[in-house]
Amino acid sequence: MVRKILSFLTFIVLSTVGYSQDVSFSQINNNKLYLNPAFANSRVCPELTMSYRNQWPSLGSQYVTSMVSYEQSILNKRNGVGLMLMNDRSGNGIYSLNSVNAYFSNQQKIKRNLNVKFGLEFSYKQNFIDDSKLFFEDSFNGQSFTNMTNEPLMNGLRVHYFDIGAGGLLFSDKGYIGFAVNHINEPNQSLVFGESYLPVKYGIHGGLHVEENKTSYVLRNLTYMPSFSLIRQGQFTQLTVNNNVKNGNFLFGGGFRLVEGYSYRDAIIMNFGVDTGELLFFYSYDFTVSPLGPNTGGSHEITTIIKVDNRRNRNKIIVPSCSF
Numbered sequence: 482m483v484r485k486i487l488s489f490l491t492f493i494v495l496s497t498v499g500y501s502q503d504v505s506f507s508q509i510n511n512n513k514l515y516l517n518p519a520f521a522n523s524r525v526c527p528e529l530t531m532s533y534r535n536q537w538p539s540l541g542s543q544y545v546t547s548m549v550s551y552e553q554s555i556l557n558k559r560n561g562v563g564l565m566l567m568n569d570r571s572g573n574g575i576y577s578l579n580s581v582n583a584y585f586s587n588q589q590k591i592k593r594n595l596n597v598k599f600g601l602e603f604s605y606k607q608n609f610i611d612d613s614k615l616f617f618e619d620s621f622n623g624q625s626f627t628n629m630t631n632e633p634l635m636n637g638l639r640v641h642y643f644d645i646g647a648g649g650l651l652f653s654d655k656g657y658i659g660f661a662v663n664h665i666n667e668p669n670q671s672l673v674f675g676e677s678y679l680p681v682k683y684g685i686h687g688g689l690h691v692e693e694n695k696t697s698y699v700l701r702n703l704t705y706m707p708s709f710s711l712i713r714q715g716q717f718t719q720l721t722v723n724n725n726v727k728n729g730n731f732l733f734g735g736g737f738r739l740v741e742g743y744s745y746r747d748a749i750i751m752n753f754g755v756d757t758g759e760l761l762f763f764y765s766y767d768f769t770v771s772p773l774g775p776n777t778g779g780s781h782e783i784t785t786i787i788k789v790d791n792r793r794n795r796n797k798i799i800v801p802s803c804s805f
Contacts, residue, residue: 503663503682504546504569506534507738507750507765509710509723511784514550514563514584516686516710517648517661518600521586522561527553527789532782537769539778545570552584561586561600580606580644594653602646602663608670609639642668644679656689680715703728717741723750730757738767746770748780761786 506512512532513520522528529551536544552563563584570577586600648661663682671677688708704727712719718741725734732754740747749770754763767780 503714504534504567505712505719505721505738506532506546507721507723507736507748507767507780507782508532508752508763508784509686509708509721510688510706511761511763511786512548514552514565514582515548515567516684517650517659518563518584518602518646519586519598519648519650519659519661521552521563521584521600522554522558523586523598523650523652524788525554525558527551529787530784531786532784534780534782536767536780537773537777538781539776541573543570543573550582559588561588575611576608577611578606578608580604596652598650598652600648600650602644602648604644604646605641606644606668606670607639607641608672610672611638638672640670640672642670644668648684654690656687658685658687660685682712682714684710684712686710706732706734719747721750723752725752727756730755732756732763740771746772759788761788 504515506515509516511530513523514530530549532546532548534544534546536546546567546569548565548567550563550565552561554561561584563582563586565580565582565584567580567582568577582602582604584600584602586598588596588598590596643666644663645665646661646663647665648659650657650659652658661682661684663684664679665681667678667681669676670679686709688706691705693703693705706723706725706727708723708725710719710721712721720739721736722738723734723736725732732752734752736750736752738747738750747770748767751766751768752763753765754761756762761784763784763786765780765782767782769775769777769779
């Protein structure tokens with residue numbers, strides 16, 4: 482009886498994972514390759530980004546995402562390429578997703594202060610279950626659990642697939658508006674025998690870059706940077722809004738995230754960072770306001786971006802500087 486219950490629970494967990502939604506970052510602009518492939522080389526300078534997110538650590542079954550990406554221009558400043566490696570772990574590492582993503586973008590000038598970019602994403606992904614962390618009744622030897630069990634393995638507990646995405650971006654030195662479509666080919670990511678297609682994800686996002694050159698000491702060199710991201714995937718809709726301010730080398734601000742299905746309440750976001758022009762360090766904390774309550778421990782997100790200033794070689798069609 483216990484074996485049947487465990488098998489049933491395992492099936493439910495794996496089925497739920499099969500229909501799970503994509504990773505969600507609170508720092509919209511700092512994980513721009515993940516947001517839209519058209520952002521590849523958007524700052525027109527080589528850039529290395531490292532991100533870490535730990536969601537709901539107090540629940541005991543952490544959701545931890547680690548990501549590193551690199552991007553630069555090729556041939557001329559109109560073309561950009563990028564590479565991203567990502568690992569997403571759930572349930573203390575029982576379920577993991579590894580992905581290698583390649584990006585290409587092309588930029589064209591519409592008029593003096595307006596540009597358009599288009600981008601493509603090609604990914605190779607691997608989903609798998611760590612069976613060493615699964616325990617069944619017949620693996621108990623009277624003193625401890627072993628990895629030996631007669632339970633049938635589900636599709637080898639591992640699946641590989643390719644994924645395709647695309648996006649567009651319209652921007653000037655004052656702001657941007659973009660769209661992205663991910664999982665265009667709807668790959669089968671089922672870990673059980675059968676089919677579980679990853680739903681197409683649609684996204685719209687935008688932001689402003691408003692500089693205040695006031696004479697007062699408080700408002701001197703102040704930059705206001707609001708941004709938003711609206712995502713629709715399957716039956717779920719998510720809206721993330723950030724309002725950040727930069728004063729000198731310091732950034733601070735906050736925002737919120739609304740998710741359909743959670744009474745439209747998910748998290749309040751608090752941000753703090755330091756930007757020296759060549760190095761950006763940014764920290765975010767999400768206060769959980771959904772029915773899950775504050776006992777989740779919230780979410781911690783850390784991003785470090787290393788930027789190489791290449792303004793001397795910039796093409797005149799490019800408007801934003803490396804610090805945008």
